[in-house]
Amino acid sequence: MRLRRRESLAAYGFLSPWIVGFLVFMAGPMAASFVLSLTDYDVLTSTEFVGGNNYRELLSDSRVRTSMANTLIYTVLHVPLTMAVSLALALVLIRAGRRSAGIFRTIFYVPTVTPKVAVGVLFLLLFNGQVGLVGKVLGFAGVNGPDWTTDGPWIKPGLVLMSLWSLGSTVIIYLAALQNVPRDLYEAAEMDGASPWARFRAVTVPMISGSLFFTLIINTISGVQTFDEVYTAFYGSANQQTYGNDAALFYVVYLFQEAFQFLRMGYASALAWLLFLVIVVITLVQVRLSRRFVYYESE
Amino acid sequence: MLLALVTGCGGGGSDKDDDGGAATLSMQGFATGDETAKTRFDLANAAIAPSKATSSEGSFNAQQFLSAVASGRPPDLVYMERRLLGTYAAKKALMPLTDCVRRENVDTGQFREAALAEATLNGTLYGLPDFFNNRVLMINDAVLRGAGLDPAGFTTADWTTLTGTATRLTALKGDKLQRIGFDPKLPEFLPIWARANGAAMVSADGRSAQLTNPDVIEALAYAVSLIKAQGGWSAFKSFRDSFDFFGARNEFAAGQLGAFPMEDFYLNVLAENSPAVKVTVAPFRGVDGQPVNWVTGNAWAIPAKSPHAALACKWIKTMTASDSWIAAAKARAAARSAAGKPFAGVFTGNKRADEVIFRDVVKPSGNPQFDTAVKTILQTQDSGTAEPAMAAGEEFKAAWQNAVNRVLDGKQTPVQALSQAQQEAQTALDRAGS
Numbered sequence: 001m002r003l004r005r006r007e008s009l010a011a012y013g014f015l016s017p018w019i020v021g022f023l024v025f026m027a028g029p030m031a032a033s034f035v036l037s038l039t040d041y042d043v044l045t046s047t048e049f050v051g052g053n054n055y056r057e058l059l060s061d062s063r064v065r066t067s068m069a070n071t072l073i074y075t076v077l078h079v080p081l082t083m084a085v086s087l088a089l090a091l092v093l094i095r096a097g098r099r100s101a102g103i104f105r106t107i108f109y110v111p112t113v114t115p116k117v118a119v120g121v122l123f124l125l126l127f128n129g130q131v132g133l134v135g136k137v138l139g140f141a142g143v144n145g146p147d148w149t150t151d152g153p154w155i156k157p158g159l160v161l162m163s164l165w166s167l168g169s170t171v172i173i174y175l176a177a178l179q180n181v182p183r184d185l186y187e188a189a190e191m192d193g194a195s196p197w198a199r200f201r202a203v204t205v206p207m208i209s210g211s212l213f214f215t216l217i218i219n220t221i222s223g224v225q226t227f228d229e230v231y232t233a234f235y236g237s238a239n240q241q242t243y244g245n246d247a248a249l250f251y252v253v254y255l256f257q258e259a260f261q262f263l264r265m266g267y268a269s270a271l272a273w274l275l276f277l278v279i280v281v282i283t284l285v286q287v288r289l290s291r292r293f294v295y296y297e298s299e
Numbered sequence: 300m301l302l303a304l305v306t307g308c309g310g311g312g313s314d315k316d317d318d319g320g321a322a323t324l325s326m327q328g329f330a331t332g333d334e335t336a337k338t339r340f341d342l343a344n345a346a347i348a349p350s351k352a353t354s355s356e357g358s359f360n361a362q363q364f365l366s367a368v369a370s371g372r373p374p375d376l377v378y379m380e381r382r383l384l385g386t387y388a389a390k391k392a393l394m395p396l397t398d399c400v401r402r403e404n405v406d407t408g409q410f411r412e413a414a415l416a417e418a419t420l421n422g423t424l425y426g427l428p429d430f431f432n433n434r435v436l437m438i439n440d441a442v443l444r445g446a447g448l449d450p451a452g453f454t455t456a457d458w459t460t461l462t463g464t465a466t467r468l469t470a471l472k473g474d475k476l477q478r479i480g481f482d483p484k485l486p487e488f489l490p491i492w493a494r495a496n497g498a499a500m501v502s503a504d505g506r507s508a509q510l511t512n513p514d515v516i517e518a519l520a521y522a523v524s525l526i527k528a529q530g531g532w533s534a535f536k537s538f539r540d541s542f543d544f545f546g547a548r549n550e551f552a553a554g555q556l557g558a559f560p561m562e563d564f565y566l567n568v569l570a571e572n573s574p575a576v577k578v579t580v581a582p583f584r585g586v587d588g589q590p591v592n593w594v595t596g597n598a599w600a601i602p603a604k605s606p607h608a609a610l611a612c613k614w615i616k617t618m619t620a621s622d623s624w625i626a627a628a629k630a631r632a633a634a635r636s637a638a639g640k641p642f643a644g645v646f647t648g649n650k651r652a653d654e655v656i657f658r659d660v661v662k663p664s665g666n667p668q669f670d671t672a673v674k675t676i677l678q679t680q681d682s683g684t685a686e687p688a689m690a691a692g693e694e695f696k697a698a699w700q701n702a703v704n705r706v707l708d709g710k711q712t713p714v715q716a717l718s719q720a721q722q723e724a725q726t727a728l729d730r731a732g733s
Binding site for chain 1: 361362365368369386387390391392474475476532533534536537538540541691693694697701704705708710727
């Protein structure tokens with residue numbers, strides 16, 4: 001019994017740096033942010049308690065609806081596409097020789113380390129409807145490409161395509177998962193006459209479903225929190241800021257504007273809590289659904 | 300979390316030397332780049348010796364400033380756009396300069412009225428004006444002559460003719476733009492179009508938005524129609540985004556633009572990067588034929604809890620004084636001459652400095668067109684007007700710019716967009732207690 005207690009104390013001792021960090025840098029600021037959301041606070045003048053006014057205001061704020069819709073549409077397009085393309089690339093890489101696989105892994109991962117600010121600028125250059133490379137390539141194929149960066153309906157699809165630039169991490173996760181799928185399962189399926197598609201559907205997908213679920217969660221959260229590249233492309237410079245196309249008004253961009261452009265920290269905190277709630281709900285739904293589709297070897 | 304974390308960002312703060320008691324003044328928003336900045340900076344430091352100010356890096360950053368103020372360690376000095384002063388002044392983050400002006404005998408008569416108005420909220424001065432950015436027309440001679448037009452005859456006074464000229468100068472290849480005939484510079488230049496049509500977008504006291512004034516609506520509708528006549532907003536904006544704005548193959552050198560209204564600094568950019576390109580500079584004229592000049596610029600202000608307010612006051616007085624500007628202009632002219640390049644002068648918020656600089660320091664460059672352009676800008680300075688300081692300047696600007704964007708995107712008519720903007724802007728102004 002004493003040994004067990006000692007072990008528990010030791011465990012807490014080892015955990016304490018994380019616990020302290022969590023309380024100071026996560027839980028504390030979150031609690032402070034919630035308190036701020038009930039106030040009218042601009043950093044410069046005294047704080048005034050306003051109760052639920054900020055929450056009532058965001059329910060009637062048309063820009064909240066616009067930015068939330070933009071963000072969710074982007075996420076719904078971005079997450080499946082990123083997962084599908086990443087899985088396709090991982091399946092190709094797993095078939096490559098050991099030497100070339102290493103080279104390709106590096107090639108696919110390198111764009112991930114590109115700063116998102118640079119990705120935003122790159123988006124404007126590549127997707128410029130008049131002179132951009134994407135438009136020119138489409139032109140060679142006889143397709144008259146749209147104005148991706150300025151035509152409202154095309155802005156989110158353009159950003160979704162650009163988001164593929166950073167899919168390296170997801171590819172690496174899938175690659176690791178694929179390498180762990182036991183070969184004998186494929187051999188058994190092959191002996192039973194299963195087609196490649198059947199093997200993929202009945203062996204590969206279930207065996208990597210844990211990784212698929214993990215990337216679904218993290219890509220969804222990162223999609224909902226998209227900020228850097230969109231802000232850089234459409235709001236970053238003085239020149240761009242003058243043309244903040246509503247189609248590119250993402251939720252966190254709007255939150256940032258309210259906080260640091262208009263100094264409405266209380267309202268921005270309420271916006272942050274609404275986003276937190278949305279992410280929690282989406283994640284809970286995903287976790288619930290995962291029980292049906294995710295296979296864990298230990299089960 | 301974002302909000303909470305940001306309060307941990309670095310702030311201002313000052314310290315004292317251990318031995319001499321001399322202070323080191325901190326600042327935000329100003330970096331000593333060329334001779335114009337460096338010379339004045341050195342003079343201002345000499346004025347407070349043995350104390351001194353240390354320059355910061357980069358332009359004004361609201362997050363950095365707020366963090367410093369929130370942590371109780373504001374900088375001693377801050378350099379920001381004049382249009383922002385009203386917002387921070389209304390929140391008592393800036394010190395009124397009334398005492399500073401009286402104690403240091405700052406002669407406010409030396410400053411241009413438009414610049415002072417932009418730095419004055421409810422009758423109280425909060426900043427000393429620095430540069431004075433004028434907006435003039437810049438006309439690409441080669442493009443106009445290529446279309447059989449005389450650059451000297453280009454004017455914005457007659458809107459019917461302007462539409463015809465813009466369309467004539469526009470070049471399309473299929474549905475791809477090859478050249479913009481005339482760029483009205485929307486959304487950011489709506490204020491100059493409104494003024495050209497005889498309207499102000501906000502009342503003189505900065506308290507009442509006037510965005511539904513029929514003349515403002517008409518100005519917006521006309522400026523948007525110019526873009527529609529030249530291929531529509533999406534193509535227009537995409538093509539404009541592709542300009543090598545600060546490079547040798549800029550839109551003038553590449554023949555991608557016929558004319559546009561622009562801040563005066565761009566003349567120096569063109570002279571530097573594409574000196575062979577012929578550019579005619581003319582005043583932007585209103586429908587009554589008179590020059591219209593919407594001016595902006597930066598100002599020096601002292602944060603409310605500046606640890607060394609008295610020294611900061613002396614410092615900004617020297618920084619913006621006519622003698623400092625003249626010395627800076629001489630240093631800049633010498634540097635340009637040594638590099639074999641022309642000096643276009645500096646357009647300052649200090650009219651006495653401008654008189655001396657353009658009389659004694661700026662010499663003929665040998666390029667008559669360039670010299671004429673400089674004279675034109677100088678003349679337009681007197682017609683310069685600015686928006687008054689507003690307690691919700693950022694919200695006001697966002698409201699009308701979003702309105703322009705909605706019209707450009709085809710989501711709303713000018714009446715609908717500006718009506719919505721009027722409501723948003725007035726709500727923000729009322730809330731801020733303008």
